[in-house]
Structure formats: structure tokens, C-alpha cells
Amino acid sequence: MYMAATKHNYLITNASEIPQVLKEAKYIATSGRPGPVLIDIPKDILNQKSDWVEPGQLDLPGYKPTLEPNPKMIQQAANLIKNSNKPILYVGGGIIHSKANQELFDLATKFNIPVVTTLMGRGAFPDGHELCLEMPGMHGNYTATTSIQKSDLLIAIGVRFDDRVTANPSFFAQNAKVIHADIDPAEIGKVREAQVPIVGDAKSVILGLINALGDTKLNTENWINELNSMKTEFPLSYNQNENGPLKVPFVLEELQSLTEEEAIVVSGVGQHQMWISQHWNFTEPNTWLNSGGLGTMGYSLPAAIGAKTAYPEKLVLALDGDGCFQMTCQELITASTENIPVKIVVFNNGNHGMVRQWQKIFYNSKFSASELGHVVPDYVKLAESMGAVGLRMTKKTEVKNVFSEMLKINDRPVLIDCVVDPEDMVFPMVPAGGSNDQIILNEEDLKNL
Amino acid sequence: MSERILSVLVEDKPGVLARVASTISRRGFNINSLSVGPTHIEGRSKMTIVTELDAVEQVKKQLNKLVNVIKIVELDPDMTIETEVLLLKVSINKDSQTSVIEKASLSGANSVDVGQDYAVFELTGSSKELNKFEDLMKPFGIIEMVRGGRIAIQTNL
Numbered sequence: 001m002y003m004a005a006t007k008h009n010y011l012i013t014n015a016s017e018i019p020q021v022l023k024e025a026k027y028i029a030t031s032g033r034p035g036p037v038l039i040d041i042p043k044d045i046l047n048q049k050s051d052w053v054e055p056g057q058l059d060l061p062g063y064k065p066t067l068e069p070n071p072k073m074i075q076q077a078a079n080l081i082k083n084s085n086k087p088i089l090y091v092g093g094g095i096i097h098s099k100a101n102q103e104l105f106d107l108a109t110k111f112n113i114p115v116v117t118t119l120m121g122r123g124a125f126p127d128g129h130e131l132c133l134e135m136p137g138m139h140g141n142y143t144a145t146t147s148i149q150k151s152d153l154l155i156a157i158g159v160r161f162d163d164r165v166t167a168n169p170s171f172f173a174q175n176a177k178v179i180h181a182d183i184d185p186a187e188i189g190k191v192r193e194a195q196v197p198i199v200g201d202a203k204s205v206i207l208g209l210i211n212a213l214g215d216t217k218l219n220t221e222n223w224i225n226e227l228n229s230m231k232t233e234f235p236l237s238y239n240q241n242e243n244g245p246l247k248v249p250f251v252l253e254e255l256q257s258l259t260e261e262e263a264i265v266v267s268g269v270g271q272h273q274m275w276i277s278q279h280w281n282f283t284e285p286n287t288w289l290n291s292g293g294l295g296t297m298g299y300s301l302p303a304a305i306g307a308k309t310a311y312p313e314k315l316v317l318a319l320d321g322d323g324c325f326q327m328t329c330q331e332l333i334t335a336s337t338e339n340i341p342v343k344i345v346v347f348n349n350g351n352h353g354m355v356r357q358w359q360k361i362f363y364n365s366k367f368s369a370s371e372l373g374h375v376v377p378d379y380v381k382l383a384e385s386m387g388a389v390g391l392r393m394t395k396k397t398e399v400k401n402v403f404s405e406m407l408k409i410n411d412r413p414v415l416i417d418c419v420v421d422p423e424d425m426v427f428p429m430v431p432a433g434g435s436n437d438q439i440i441l442n443e444e445d446l447k448n449l
Numbered sequence: 450m451s452e453r454i455l456s457v458l459v460e461d462k463p464g465v466l467a468r469v470a471s472t473i474s475r476r477g478f479n480i481n482s483l484s485v486g487p488t489h490i491e492g493r494s495k496m497t498i499v500t501e502l503d504a505v506e507q508v509k510k511q512l513n514k515l516v517n518v519i520k521i522v523e524l525d526p527d528m529t530i531e532t533e534v535l536l537l538k539v540s541i542n543k544d545s546q547t548s549v550i551e552k553a554s555l556s557g558a559n560s561v562d563v564g565q566d567y568a569v570f571e572l573t574g575s576s577k578e579l580n581k582f583e584d585l586m587k588p589f590g591i592i593e594m595v596r597g598g599r600i601a602i603q604t605n606l
Binding site: 004060061185190 | 459467511513
């Protein structure tokens with residue numbers, strides 16, 4: 001049952017196996033491309049008595065992750081980079097797992113190569129840096145998505161050409177050659193053929209590239225200028241009316257302006273997740289936790305509790321949708337009873353917002369099973385009933401005060417019921433299976449669909 | 450689509466067969482034949498998987514990701530010796546007895562059990578030879594037939 005959802009799994013048949021299996025399981029889970037390992041201990045084994053058996057050497061003849069890249073491939077990659085005028089570093093979660101953000105920074109800044117960071121790679125390269133184009137893809141910003149389309153060389157590191165990035169792969173980066181480096185050989189060539197495939201750990205790959213490029217000067221000035229004017233012409237935008245319903249991007253920007261330290265932001269799945277990825281300024285790795293391609297609604301609160309437990313001194317924000325929050329909201333009791341003071345903002349639009357958005361755009365506004373109702377549950381009372389502080393914001397003038405109040409409370413979990421506009425949609429957008437050359441920038445563009 | 454033969458060296462551990470089979474089947478590929486047995490190395494088993502894949506490279510990569518899979522070799526059909534085993538129980542009577550036994554013997558099958566009204570034959574050979582033998586026996590009334598998975602080994606280059 002767990003086979004398809006785990007990296008590996010064990011069935012214990014004798015209690016004496018447990019120490020060795022634990023040692024192996026930890027190694028497998030945390031090395032190579034990390035992933036969950038499940039150890040199934042049946043009831044009869046739990047009742048068994050056994051002497052302690054000291055775990056021995058790891059004996060995993062079929063599991064040897066390749067960390068060091070092939071130098072020949074690195075050289076070929078460097079040659080492609082030297083001849084590129086419009087390179088893009090397309091980087092993702094692999095950079096963060098490999099703790100290669102500093103090396104990535106060195107590579108990008110030394111050779112002046114613009115960087116797009118995928119949903120899982122947000123924070124791998126600092127937002128706000130001139131070379132950072134932020135997130136590409138289905139809900140990526142215009143410049144990031146278009147930079148890939150216009151690029152002549154994709155330097156893809158720790159990414160898997162997910163369909164949320166590529167849209168229809170036949171129209172994806174048609175003029176670009178591809179260098180694809182990943183620790184998992186099964187990802188290379190799966191979606192897009194790579195001219196230079198590199199199996200290895202991101203950090204070693206990047207250090208190899210820096211070394212192989214040596215004193216090379218890339219002529220990317222025009223390319224960066226082109227992208228900069230794109231940024232100016234097509235910025236992310238939202239429209240917060242003075243007296244109108246709250247818009248999530250506005251609320252996010254207000255919240256970030258009030259947090260002095262680098263917070264750990266944890267999201268669920270859907271509209272709010274995309275808005276956070278678009279509008280939050282990520283400057284450090286591991287400050288953005290979300291379930292990515294697994295699309296796990298309900299991830300936010302439990303993951304935030306985990307993050308706060310690991311980093312009690314850090315500000316941990318569970319920024320969740322109401323649909324997602326309802327899936328695991330009982331964990332608020334865990335946070336209260338274990339005294340884990342996470343801060344939760346429920347973006348309450350009374351809907352499964354992303355589902356509603358698709359039904360609106362692609363199904364003629366036939367809303368089916370996407371409406372949750374604005375009235376129940378009362379999130380403030382729900383929070384209070386579970387031992388947390390409950391607050392609410394509904395209009396622009398309340399936002400700053402309510403957030404300030406939340407940030408002052410550090411001895412208990414706090415939840416804010418943030419009532420937002422149910423009609424709001426996430427843009428830009430490239431419909432599933434579409435071409436990244438045809439980006440829907442706003443509601444107006446929908447008329448041309 | 451043509452047949453592809455994968456020879457997969459695995460650790461002899463519980464669940465390995467299920468892992469390998471499910472990795473192939475959950476991608477919607479049919480397994481024509483699968484056999485597994487011990488090798489000359491202790492703790493190692495060899496699986497011979499015959500399948501019709503056009504995406505064999507991707508399946509090989511996915512199989513390689515399994516922790517208990519050690520090595521995968523795709524066998525070149527031109528340099529592969531392949532064999533399969535069959536047990537077949539056929540009904541016999543006074544009239545057909547001689548003919549059945551004669552045909553079986555000419556096919557190279559061994560009779561392993563003969564009763565009043567049935568005979569069991571064993572035959573080892575290529576899939577084609579086994580198919581042919583089945584066709585030969587059909588008119589007499591096959592009661593039961595079992596075929597083992599196909600096994601294969603690469604000849605020296």
C-alpha cells in the first residue's frame with residue numbers, strides 16, 4: 001500500500017532487525033534524492049522481546065546515489081554556457097536539499113546569469129536581486145516564464161521539468177539547449193531531452209561549473225537589459241480597493257512589511273499558495289515550506305508545527321486557505337496542548353478558490369462542490385475552542401492592527417480569520433496543456449480565450 | 450511494439466518481486482512473462498522480465514531507483530538464449546493413447562505421470578516450441594496446462 005508513496009519501505013519480521021533497519025531507513029530517507037521511508041512493525045513484533053543488536057555496516061548494494069558529476073559532462077556544460085547569449089539558470093528544490101544556495105549565488109553573480117526559482121526552489125536565490133526572476137510557469141510571473149521561452153540555454157539544476165513549469169512541453173523553451181543536472185537519473189530526459197545530462201549533487205555540479213568556466217566572461221548584458229524592461233512592463237499586480245474586500249496579495253505584503261525577521265512561511269495548496277509564492281519576498285532557503293507537486297491540502301498547520309518545533313526561536317507562519325485548513329485544523333489542539341506557538345492566517349474566501357477559478361474560467365462558472373460557505377465554521381470561535389487566540393480581519397483598515405496584535409502573542413498559537421474576496425483569481429496564468437508563449441495576464445485576457 | 454527482455458539482478462528480500470512488478474504495472478505496461486529464482490551468488494536473485502515496452506529506458510530508470518534492485522541489463526534478442534518450461538495434463542483413452550504418446554515423444558516431451566485416463570508431459574524449450582506442443586495436444590483434450598516464466602541468458606560476445 002505504501003510502495004507508491006515512499007522511497008522505500010520495510011516490514012519487520014523479527015524485533016532484532018529493528019536497529020539495523022532504522023539505521024538503513026535513516027540513510028535512505030536523507031541521502032540522494034530524499035524521500036520518506038516507512039517501517040511497518042506488526043503487532044506481534046511489538047510484543048516480542050529481543051536483545052539489543054548493534055546495527056552493523058550498511059549493506060545496500062542496490063542503493064548508491066551518484067553525488068560527484070562526471071567531469072566530461074561538466075566540461076561539455078561549461079562549453080555550452082560559454083557560447084550562450086541568453087542563458088537561464090532554472091533551479092528548484094534540489095538546490096535547497098543540497099544546501100547549494102551560496103554556490104548558486106556565486107555561479108549566477110560571477111557569470112551574470114539570470115535565475116528562475118521554481119515553487120520548490122523559492123528562496124534558493126534571493127528575491128530582489130537583479131538577476132532573480134522568481135517563479136516561472138502556470139502561475140509564474142511574465143518575465144520568469146518568458147525568459148525561459150526566449151532563452152538559448154537552460155541550465156536546469158535540481159528541477160524536474162514539472163508540467164506546472166513547462167505547460168505543454170512541445171512549446172517549452174523551443175530555442176533552448178538544455179543542461180540538466182539532477183541527483184535522480186530518472187528525472188533526466190523524462191520530459192525534455194537534455195543536450196548535456198549530468199547526474200550528481202547540485203552543490204558538486206555548481207562548483208564543477210564555476211571551476212570549469214574559470215575566467216570566462218559571458219556577454220549577457222543585453223539579455224539582462226531585455227529582462228529588466230520586461231519586469232518593468234509586466235509586473236505582478238493586484239487591485240486592493242479602499243473599501244472593497246481584502247485581496248490576498250495585499251494582505252501578504254502588509255504582513256511581510258510588519259515582520260522584521262526572516263519568517264518560515266508554510267502554505268497549503270491552491271490560490272493562496274500561488275499568491276504567497278508570487279508576492280512573498282524569499283531571500284533565504286528553507287523559509288518556504290509547501291507540498292509542491294504532491295498537492296497536499298492540509299499540509300500547512302502540521303508542517304508549521306514541525307517547523308516551529310525544530311526552530312522555536314523563529315517566527316513560523318502557517319498561511320493557509322480555508323479549504324486546506326479544514327482538512328487538518330484539529331492539529332490546533334496539538335499546537336495548544338504541546339505549547340507550540342505557531343501563527344496561522346486562514347485566507348477565508350468560503351471556497352476551494354483554485355477549483356472555483358478553474359470552474360469559472362473553463363466550466364462556464366458552473367460551481368460544483370467548490371463552495372464552502374462563508375459562515376461556518378466560525379474560525380475565531382474554532383481557534384478559541386482549541387486553546388488558541390482567534391482574531392479576524394475583513395477590511396483594509398484592520399489589517400495592520402490585527403497583524404500587530406498577532407505578532408505580539410508568543411505564548412499561544414494565534415489564528416487570524418482573514419476574510420478575502422471569493423471572486424479574486426490568480427494571474428498570470430497559463431492553462432494546463434497550453435503554451436508558455438500565451439500567458440493570461442489578467443481577467444481582461446480571459447475574453448480572448 | 451516488440452518484446453523486450455530485462456534481466457534484473459536483485460537482493461533476495463521479501464517484497465522485491467511485488468516492488469518490481471508494481472513499478473512496471475503502475476505505468477500501465479503489461480508483463481508477458483516474469484520469472485524469478487536464485488543465482489550462483491548468495492542473497493541475490495535474478496528476474497527475467499519479458500514485456501512490451503516502448504518506454505523501456507524510463508522503466509529501467511524507475512526500476513533502478515528501487516533500493517533492492519542491483520543491476521538491470523536489457524538482453525539483445527540476437528545474442529540471447531531463452532528457454533521456458535511447460536507441464537501439460539492431457540486426457541487419453543484406449544484409442545488415443547498411442548497417438549498421444551508418440552506425438553509427445555516426437556516433440557521431445559517427457560512423460561512424467563501416466564494414469565488410467567490422463568498423462569502428464571513436461572517440455573522445455575522456446576516459447577514457440579511450447580506453443581506448438583500445446584496445439585498438438587489440443588485435439589486430445591487438455592485438462593490442465595502450466596508454463597513457467599521465460600528465462601534467458603546472454604551468450605558470450
